[in-house]
Amino acid sequence: MATSVSHPSEPVQLSELWRDPYPAYRYLREHDPVAWVPEAGRYLVTRFEDIMHVERHPETYLSAENPSLMTRSIGETLLRQDGAAHQRLRRAAEPPLRPRVVKEHWLPTLRRNAEDILAPLVEQGGGDLFHDVAGPFAARNLAALLGLRGVSDADMQEWSQAIIDAGGNYGEDPEIWARCARAVTDLDAAMDEVLPVLRREPDPSVISSMLHADDPLTEDEIRTNIRVFLGGGLNEPRDSMAVAAYALLTHDDQRRDVEADPALWKRVFEEAVRWISPIGMYPRRVAERTELGGRVLEAGDKLGVVIASGNRDERVFDRPDAFDIHRAETSHVAFGGGPHFCLGTWVSRAAVGQIGLPLLFRTLSGLRLTETDVPFGGWVFRGPLRLTAAWSPS
Numbered sequence: 385m386a387t388s389v390s391h392p393s394e395p396v397q398l399s400e401l402w403r404d405p406y407p408a409y410r411y412l413r414e415h416d417p418v419a420w421v422p423e424a425g426r427y428l429v430t431r432f433e434d435i436m437h438v439e440r441h442p443e444t445y446l447s448a449e450n451p452s453l454m455t456r457s458i459g460e461t462l463l464r465q466d467g468a469a470h471q472r473l474r475r476a477a478e479p480p481l482r483p484r485v486v487k488e489h490w491l492p493t494l495r496r497n498a499e500d501i502l503a504p505l506v507e508q509g510g511g512d513l514f515h516d517v518a519g520p521f522a523a524r525n526l527a528a529l530l531g532l533r534g535v536s537d538a539d540m541q542e543w544s545q546a547i548i549d550a551g552g553n554y555g556e557d558p559e560i561w562a563r564c565a566r567a568v569t570d571l572d573a574a575m576d577e578v579l580p581v582l583r584r585e586p587d588p589s590v591i592s593s594m595l596h597a598d599d600p601l602t603e604d605e606i607r608t609n610i611r612v613f614l615g616g617g618l619n620e621p622r623d624s625m626a627v628a629a630y631a632l633l634t635h636d637d638q639r640r641d642v643e644a645d646p647a648l649w650k651r652v653f654e655e656a657v658r659w660i661s662p663i664g665m666y667p668r669r670v671a672e673r674t675e676l677g678g679r680v681l682e683a684g685d686k687l688g689v690v691i692a693s694g695n696r697d698e699r700v701f702d703r704p705d706a707f708d709i710h711r712a713e714t715s716h717v718a719f720g721g722g723p724h725f726c727l728g729t730w731v732s733r734a735a736v737g738q739i740g741l742p743l744l745f746r747t748l749s750g751l752r753l754t755e756t757d758v759p760f761g762g763w764v765f766r767g768p769l770r771l772t773a774a775w776s777p778s
């Protein structure tokens with residue numbers, strides 16, 4: 385039976401979540417698992433079991449939000465649609481990202497990108513693994529996967545950040561809207577270059593797949609949906625790579641284990657996205673009166689599905705705050721679940737877990753952090769803000 389759960393005496397502050405959300409999440413899981421957070425204007429769902437319930441009932445917990453800052457800034461994308469309309473867009477986009485295509489087609493591109501980025505760094509003997517490695521690697525991979533040509537790593541990163549910032553522009557900062565509008569214009573120009581080429585000569589990219597699907601997308605639909613790939617396909621692989629590198633560089637025993645047994649690199653990646661989930665929260669809207677985690681919810685209520693908290697739920701994971709590649713329970717919700725389960729899951733596993741991380745540690749020998757008190761930030765998206773390191777120039 386539904387009961388009203390008392391609120392913590394101090395409502396959760398978003399600035400506190402940005403700095404370090406994990407103590408607040410632990411409190412909420414224990415005392416208020418579907419908690420009203422006034423500053424966010426939504427209930428935060430923090431227990432693993434409740435998150436799975438939301439994901440298994442997409443007819444009750446909708447992805448469409450209206451009004452939505454994301455829709456306002458980049459248009460109606462698959463991420464904020466439900467049912468058949470969502471399925472149609474997803475079906476057109478997903479074939480190039482299937483595990484078999486990743487294995488058979490994308491691995492050499494991912495490897496070349498990693499080698500090209502790492503080789504010139506060797507002689508430098510030091511740098512910022514976040515800005516010099518993880519960011520450009522994620523940017524270059526994403527451009528290739530989408531089918532964009534001649535765009536720089538810097539452009540990709542600028543467009544991605546501009547789109548993300550607009551999606552969270554609750555303060556209505558006009559400069560953030562303007563920056564996103566510029567990013568959309570520039571990305572559209574890059575799409576103008578490739579759309580006619582890919583229409584004539586299909587290839588295994590996402591844009592080509594959208595153009596040539598059984599139920600093809602219009603050029604307008606393609607432009608809009610590629611924007612969500614920009615906003616959602618760059619910072620997560622970047623942050624997961626930086627988190628995983630940080631974790632190994634601060635856990636010598638596990639670093640030795642993985643260097644001795646390369647089969648463990650997969651575990652490093654999965655544990656990194658569980659430990660500090662690159663997407664910490666995503667929104668849902670309640671379709672009809674229901675009950676979740678002991679709380680009655682009304683149609684129209686907004687939720688924040690806090691997967692970063694579900695991934696630290698002590699009901700599921702032993703010593704959830706520890707980074708441990710040997711943990712027994714390995715299933716997590718860092719890629720979501722249900723109909724919007726991340727389309728980039730398999731390519732990220734390959735890019736970061738199979739290629740990027742092993743090559744990073746192999747190429748930059750003697751890798752070590754030069755700043756041990758690494759700053760982290762964010763709760764909707766979270767990762768290190770920089771990762772300065774040194775290595776032995778060969």
Ligand code: HEM
Pocket residue numbers: 447462463464474481526529612613616617618620621624657661662663666667691717718719720721723724725726727728729731732
């Ligand atoms: C470590 C890497 C990544 C993580 C942790 C991650 C996480 C997620 C999560 C949690 C969702 C669900 C969001 C929701 O339900 O509202 C999602 C959706 C999505 N992701 Fe990822 N992502 C990653 C990498 C990527 C990459 C590299 C791409 C593109 C190649 C990508 C493309 C997408 C798309 C298109 C969706 C929306 C799917 C849909 O609405 O049906 N992601 N991702």
